[in-house]
Amino acid sequence: MSKPAIIPDTTVSGIAVDPRTLERVVPESRRPDGSIRKERKIRPGFTPQEDVRRFRGTRQQQMDATALPKGHILGWAPPPAAPVLPASKASMSKAQKKNEKRKEKRKEKRDEETKVKDSWEDEDEEDREQAGAKDARKADGEGEGPRAKEGEARAKPDDADALTHELKKLEVR
Template sequence: MSTNSGITTDATTGERYIPSSLRADGSKRREIKVKPGYKPPEDVELYKNRAAAAWKTRGRGGVPGAESVSSEDDKTAQTAASNKNAKRREAKRKTKENEESNSPAEKKGAESENWRVPAPKKEEQPAQDPVDIEADKEKKARNLKKKLRQARDLKEKKSQGEALLPEQLEKVIKIQELVRQLDVLGFDSNGDKKDDSGKENA
């Protein structure tokens, strides 16, 4: 019987030795006798701390004292899960191949056949633009009208002798600019929309 280091014990004499062996070049190694009491590092048994071993394998062992599930059940559970995952991967791969195989022209055809896909709304945009522009103008005019009203209130306070802050004075100075901006948008100095007929009469 040989140990991890290759030392063999003679059954009759009890002597320990390393048996002769062949080298790679074909020459023969001689038998080596081992001194009694010598233990090579390979044969030294490592100290095993049960608490440390239990800590290392704490998640794998399950409940101590409980019967472990048979290995066959584990295998079947693993194979079922792996088969399911393999099927999912295969399905994903097939859908990806189908998407790549479809050319852009085919995709366009499919989209036109599908009545649920909305058609591009290029024609509707010009019709909506005037409405949007008008609404945008009115919104800007409302903001300008509000600023103008605040500036006029501040101007009135100044004329009554109240002291104004520098930013309030800036608002008063900008009254003419606000009136001009309203005029550009088509509104008068009071923020009301100008009438085209009134322009013609004037």
């Protein structure tokens, strides 16, 4: 048998079990004027009205035990985490198709911008090549539109191919 608690638990009405005698008592208390109330013994089997529990049948107790948390809705389940796929192209309106194309273009643009170069040197070389190509076009007379001579435009790419071939032969040390 375990020993009773040093500071006994009290009920709603203030009844506690005396640790020395193991009898139910209302412990001593102090009045506002400073005098002390005597400890009162409670007869075995007596339960004050404050301690009487509301009667609950077995079915009611079972329902209380299986009750859902407050605010819970029966049959409700959280939405699935998987993203919903867009509707098929056939069932989309003209505006929806346009919007879908715009989204794809934006996504492609973002992917291109976020591409990380392997080496900083590669980027510099690409800039030089693009600048060289623009200079070559200006020198060739390209960009003048329909006024440009067809014979000159066809002859120049061979020179460019020869130049690229020469650049490939060069070794950087």
